[in-house]
Amino acid sequence: xxxxxxxYSSEPTRNPFRWILAAWRVSRDLTNTNEAAIVEIGFSRSxxxxxxxxxxxxxxxxxxxxxxxxxxxxxxxxxxxxxQSLELLPEGxxxxxxxxxxxxxxxxxxxxxIPASNEIDFVMAHLFETHDIWHVATGWGNDEIGExxxxxxxxxxxxxxxxxIMLVLILLNTITRRxxxxxxxxxxxVAGYQMGKSAxxxxxxxxxxxxxxxxxxxxxxxxxxxxxxxxEGIRAAA
Amino acid sequence: xxxxxxxYSSEPTRNPFRWILAAWRVSRDLTNTNEAAIVEIGFSRSxxxxxxxxxxxxxxxxxxxxxxxxxxxxxxxxxxxxxQSLELLPEGxxxxxxxxxxxxxxxxxxxxxIPASNEIDFVMAHLFETHDIWHVATGWGNDEIGExxxxxxxxxxxxxxxxxIMLVLILLNTITRRxxxxxxxxxxxVAGYQMGKSAxxxxxxxxxxxxxxxxxxxxxxxxxxxxxxxxEGIRAAA
Numbered sequence: 001x002x003x004x005x006x007x008y009s010s011e012p013t014r015n016p017f018r019w020i021l022a023a024w025r026v027s028r029d030l031t032n033t034n035e036a037a038i039v040e041i042g043f044s045r046s047x048x049x050x051x052x053x054x055x056x057x058x059x060x061x062x063x064x065x066x067x068x069x070x071x072x073x074x075x076x077x078x079x080x081x082x083x084q085s086l087e088l089l090p091e092g093x094x095x096x097x098x099x100x101x102x103x104x105x106x107x108x109x110x111x112x113x114i115p116a117s118n119e120i121d122f123v124m125a126h127l128f129e130t131h132d133i134w135h136v137a138t139g140w141g142n143d144e145i146g147e148x149x150x151x152x153x154x155x156x157x158x159x160x161x162x163x164x165i166m167l168v169l170i171l172l173n174t175i176t177r178r179x180x181x182x183x184x185x186x187x188x189x190v191a192g193y194q195m196g197k198s199a200x201x202x203x204x205x206x207x208x209x210x211x212x213x214x215x216x217x218x219x220x221x222x223x224x225x226x227x228x229x230x231x232e233g234i235r236a237a238a
Numbered sequence: 239x240x241x242x243x244x245x246y247s248s249e250p251t252r253n254p255f256r257w258i259l260a261a262w263r264v265s266r267d268l269t270n271t272n273e274a275a276i277v278e279i280g281f282s283r284s285x286x287x288x289x290x291x292x293x294x295x296x297x298x299x300x301x302x303x304x305x306x307x308x309x310x311x312x313x314x315x316x317x318x319x320x321x322q323s324l325e326l327l328p329e330g331x332x333x334x335x336x337x338x339x340x341x342x343x344x345x346x347x348x349x350x351x352i353p354a355s356n357e358i359d360f361v362m363a364h365l366f367e368t369h370d371i372w373h374v375a376t377g378w379g380n381d382e383i384g385e386x387x388x389x390x391x392x393x394x395x396x397x398x399x400x401x402x403i404m405l406v407l408i409l410l411n412t413i414t415r416r417x418x419x420x421x422x423x424x425x426x427x428v429a430g431y432q433m434g435k436s437a438x439x440x441x442x443x444x445x446x447x448x449x450x451x452x453x454x455x456x457x458x459x460x461x462x463x464x465x466x467x468x469x470e471g472i473r474a475a476a
């Protein structure tokens with residue numbers, strides 16, 4: 001078996017023109033995960049972006065909450081995910097559902113790994129490396145509605161200004177290209193926000209310890225009511 | 239007694255520089271109602287603004303719904319509101335609470351009247367002339383949180399892209415100036431959206447027939463749970 005590794009070991013690009021091209025592509029297609037990663041990571045790590053993305057504010061808040069503070073001290077890194085092993089787990093486990101979901105949607109969960117030598121970089125790195133797992137755990141799919149709903153979930157759980165910036169892009173995309181979808185996207189945003197409010201904090205969880213766990217049980221323990229996810233959704237069992 | 243009249247009989251300005259100045263002032267202070275009216279009306283009536291504000295889409299939707307279709311045919315105009323008469327109504331009536339609220343917050347409900355010779359202009363004119371009444375009916379105050387919450391209410395009831403544009407301005411104001419308020423504003427947006435979803439449609443109501451009605455009863459008939467309004471709020475009785 002091939003050892004899993006990251007596609008980008010640090011960040012996808014420092015070229016501002018590549019970044020603008022990626023932002024343009026995302027505004028046309030919200031489900032373009034690869035380009036979205038380039039936009040978000042490029043923005044988050046730029047001097048300009050750091051000012052508005054709000055990582056410091058979120059890190060401060062997480063360090064004050066007893067449920068998430070220890071994650072900031074331990075700074076556990078997930079490492080590249082071995083989809084081939086996860087596929088061998090029993091049906092209905094987090095790992096198996098995750099592997100099947102990635103294969104069905106051609107998602108590469110090992111797109112990028114950001115170095116994390118301090119608290120703020122760790123928050124950023126941890127959120128990027130667990131993003132695809134949050135999709136599966138919450139039940140919000142990788143369709144447009146799913147991305148918007150998960151955005152609402154992140155806003156509720158982390159109050160991260162970066163997500164508000166993404167929301168601005170989504171709203172501009174809606175207004176200029178698909179005004180008829182405004183209500184459906186707002187429904188998703190609001191449902192995701194409510195799910196994020198009632199769920200336990202997902203930040204800092206050791207997902208690798210949950211791979212073999214039943215996704216139904218995991219969702220119940222984390223107070224994640226995946227039945228409220230709109231759009232395609234991700235079911236706990238095939 | 240002085241007869242009530244509108245401050246602006248058609249629209250506040252056609253001067254684009256005055257419009258940009260107003261937009262700038264609103265982005266610094268979301269509760270600047272006077273400037274906000276200049277921004278919204280100027281934008282809504284410009285050729286560029288009409289393209290994105292989505293009035294046609296909303297008019298089409300309202301004309302398809304049995305609860306709102308007749309309002310588009312009748313095109314009833316409220317006319318300037320006589321606050322001095324409303325102040326004489328019994329305590330707890332819509333009119334009395336409205337007049338007291340306007341006086342307390344120095345709100346001029348007769349700021350502007352837009353001519354309406356077709357369906358689309360009527361939607362715009364009706365929404366602008368009833369905006370202050372929606373505040374009182376829903377219980378969302380005129381503080382920042384109240385404006386955001388009422389914005390969510392409008393989005394849920396009308397799916398109006400213009401409100402999504404206002405939401406973009408609010409989010410940009412939040413990200414650049416007051417990132418710490420992101421959660422509280424999102425809470426208001428989501429609570430307002432939910433209130434708008436569960437309430438009966440407020441579009442097209444003949445508010446002048448309700449002035450002497452108890453606000454508590456009116457809210458109950460319209461399925462408006464004003465206790466969910468965040469921020470200052472507007473109570474049914476003093």
